Amino acid sequence: MDERLRLIFREEFHLDDLTPRAVRHRIASFEPLLGDATLAIQLAASEVSTAFAREREPDSSILFRLRGFDLLFRVEVSNSLSEDYLLTTEDAGERFLRRQVLDDSTDRWGVLGNGSAVVWFEKSRTAPTLEEVAEEPGLSE
Numbered sequence: 001m002d003e004r005l006r007l008i009f010r011e012e013f014h015l016d017d018l019t020p021r022a023v024r025h026r027i028a029s030f031e032p033l034l035g036d037a038t039l040a041i042q043l044a045a046s047e048v049s050t051a052f053a054r055e056r057e058p059d060s061s062i063l064f065r066l067r068g069f070d071l072l073f074r075v076e077v078s079n080s081l082s083e084d085y086l087l088t089t090e091d092a093g094e095r096f097l098r099r100q101v102l103d104d105s106t107d108r109w110g111v112l113g114n115g116s117a118v119v120w121f122e123k124s125r126t127a128p129t130l131e132e133v134a135e136e137p138g139l140s141e
Contacts, residue, residue, distance in 0.1 A: 037125035
């Protein structure tokens with residue numbers, strides 16, 4: 001992990017069928033910071049939290065962390081499921097789809113863990129154009 005990435009936000013979510021929605025909602029609150037990366041981050045985080053929610057044990061939770069530096073953001077979602085379990089892939093079905101969504105919506109992603117899993121992904125936002133900067137309130141020529 002890039003040492004410059006600083007913790008922006010950390011929250012524990014109880015795992016149930018509504019967890020992916022709660023995660024998407026929380027990420028949406030960071031849209032001013034995340035900019036054009038917001039939707040991709042919401043999609044990837046929703047897929048990861050859905051995977052954890054479907055395989056949850058009773059009274060389990062996920063720990064969600066948002067880190068960032070400059071225009072790069074990293075999301076980490078951790079749970080007690082094992083790394084081996086999460087990386088088990090079939091050629092078809094939901095687990096394959098989740099990998100494809102992560103491949104398509106993030107710059108990089110992976111799974112870390114020794115006994116418990118941390119799914120992480122990174123997404124860069126595009127730097128604002130001069131026109132976008134000029135449109136911000138309080139700025140004049």
